[in-house]
Structures are given as structure tokens and as C-alpha cells.
Amino acid sequence: xxxxxxxxxxxxxxxxxxxxxxxxxxxxxxxxxxxxxxxxxxxxxxxxxxxxxxxxxxxxxxxxxxxxxxxxxxxxxxxxxxxxxxxxxxxxxxxxxxxxxxxxxxxxxxxxxxxxxxxxxxxxxxxxxxxxxxxxxxxxxxxxxxxxxxxxxxxxxxxxxxxxxxxxxxxxxxxxxxxxxxxxxxxxxxxxxxxxxxxxxxxxxxxxxxxxxxxxxxxxxxxxxxxxxxxxxxxxxxxxxxxxxxxxxxxxxxxxxxxxxxxxxxxxxxxxx
Ligand SMILES: Nc1ncnc2c1ncn2[C@@H]1O[C@H](COP(=O)(O)OP(=O)(O)OP(=O)(O)O)[C@@H](O)[C@H]1O
Ligand SMILES: [Mg+2]
Numbered sequence: 001x002x003x004x005x006x007x008x009x010x011x012x013x014x015x016x017x018x019x020x021x022x023x024x025x026x027x028x029x030x031x032x033x034x035x036x037x038x039x040x041x042x043x044x045x046x047x048x049x050x051x052x053x054x055x056x057x058x059x060x061x062x063x064x065x066x067x068x069x070x071x072x073x074x075x076x077x078x079x080x081x082x083x084x085x086x087x088x089x090x091x092x093x094x095x096x097x098x099x100x101x102x103x104x105x106x107x108x109x110x111x112x113x114x115x116x117x118x119x120x121x122x123x124x125x126x127x128x129x130x131x132x133x134x135x136x137x138x139x140x141x142x143x144x145x146x147x148x149x150x151x152x153x154x155x156x157x158x159x160x161x162x163x164x165x166x167x168x169x170x171x172x173x174x175x176x177x178x179x180x181x182x183x184x185x186x187x188x189x190x191x192x193x194x195x196x197x198x199x200x201x202x203x204x205x206x207x208x209x210x211x212x213x214x215x216x217x218x219x220x221x222x223x224x225x226x227x228x229x230x231x232x233x234x235x236x237x238x239x240x241x242x243x244x245x246x247x248x249x250x251x252x253x254x255x256x257x258x259x260x261x262x263x264x265x266x267x268x269x270x271x272x273x
Contacts, residue, residue, distance in 0.1 A: 181213070215260060
């Protein structure tokens, strides 16, 4: 059995100096406040996200899962609060982001291979370096489709595979994924999920994954972050420590089943409040 409930860290009193998270913390969020149309979504929200782990974000509809990761990734401005990555600002941190809607995420005027190479070229790498890195990604994702095609000529699963490759290309310190599988068929979901786990096992990249599929959220997670209804707080943080690689067998392990049950109970408790 590997279920451990983390103690929730008490928020610092107002005006307190920035207190970094415990050892092993990658992203420290302090005093995060965000209002939409005069209504609080997050108010003085604190969170420590561990380094080199996959954290699955789970919570009621509209509780602010996407907004949370988008604020951390700098896609949505915060009203107030501080977010640091290993003590550094976002600008000093290399991140990758995988969108749910892959159709709008890829540049339609670039061939798929050039989409994947885009962030590498942006970094000013040499052609040889770009080619080598793309080759490496093609091998690790076991790509069977033609990367010379434009994204709109590929299937949804192929496009999402390519957009994950693009996000991983520069070797991000943090990878954000907002429901990356929700527009894919089951077969493709399983394939990309396994690839993602392989990449994680190889690189140890910190990943923040929003998923509305509880089984998937737990399956991939080292930590399940359960959120409340808005104004959103941390309902519970559950550590899930089953060994990787997790496989089909994992789904029937008592520890997995127990973790899913516990997550569901907390979720239901929060939804009914
Ligand atoms: N630009 C905006 N203007 C006003 N309200 C917004 C805006 N963006 C999000 N919201 C509101 O903030 C809340 C959180 O939205 P968000 O998309 O982060 O939730 P979510 O948990 O990702 O939801 P879902 O489960 O539907 O993906 C929702 O109530 C939403 O209506
Ligand atoms: Mg969302």
C-alpha cells in the first residue's frame, strides 16, 4: 500500500516574506490571487509542486484547473502573488506546453517537422544540432507517419504526438499538459500516454497534467492534486508511489484501485459541498 496524504502547508500570514517550499520543490506558488469579472477564482493560494514528478490536477468543472496551469505557464496574468521555479522567474525557465486543441496549436503553414524544430531554431541552434535533436525525438516517439506533411494532413493523434514532440524538443524543465488526450481516440490515448511515461522515466521532467479522466490522472501521477470548487483551494494532495513503468496490470493493483477510490471520494465530497 502506498497511499500517503501530505499535510497541507499552512498559508503564510499576510505580509510574510516569500517562503520557499520544502526540499525537492520545483515550483513555489505563494499568495496567488485571480479574479474573473469581480469574482474570486483563487485567493491567497499557496502550493508547492515537486521537482521531477508528474502532478495530475483534478477537480470540479470550472474550478480553475486550466487557469492554474496557464498562470504558472505565464499564459494568463495573475492579479497578485508570486510563482518561482527553483527560485527563478518564468523568464529564466524553459517550459513546454501541450494544448488540448492540437488543431490550433500547430502552425499550419509549417510542415510537421518544421513545427517540431521551431523552438530549437528559435534558440538559435545550428542546423546539425536541430536535425540531431529531431532525429532523437522521432526515434523515441517511434514515429511512423511522414513528418514532411503539413499538420492538417495528419490524424488527430499524429498531430498531438507531433505537438508533444515540439513541446519536448528544447528539453523543458517543466511540461504543462491541459487535457492532452481528451480529443483523441482510445488507441491513440494509450499510445501517447505510454510515450509520455517513457519520456518522463528517461528525463525526469516535472510535468503538470490536467485530466478529467480520473483513472488516467492517477495512472500517470506521482501526486494527485485535488482542488475544491471556487474560490479554489487545495482539497487534498495524494502521493501515489507505485513503481514505473505502470502498465495495464497497474490498473488492477490494490494500491491503484485504492488511490482512485480515495481521489473519487475527495472529489465527490468537494462537489457536494
Ligand atoms: N477569461 C475569462 N473571463 C471570465 N471568466 C473566466 C475566464 N476564464 C475562465 N473563467 C472562469 O473561471 C473559472 C475557471 O475556468 P477554467 O477554465 O480554469 O476551469 P477548468 O477547471 O479548467 O474547467 P474545465 O473542467 O471545464 O476544463 C470558470 O468558472 C470560468 O468560467
Ligand atoms: Mg480546463
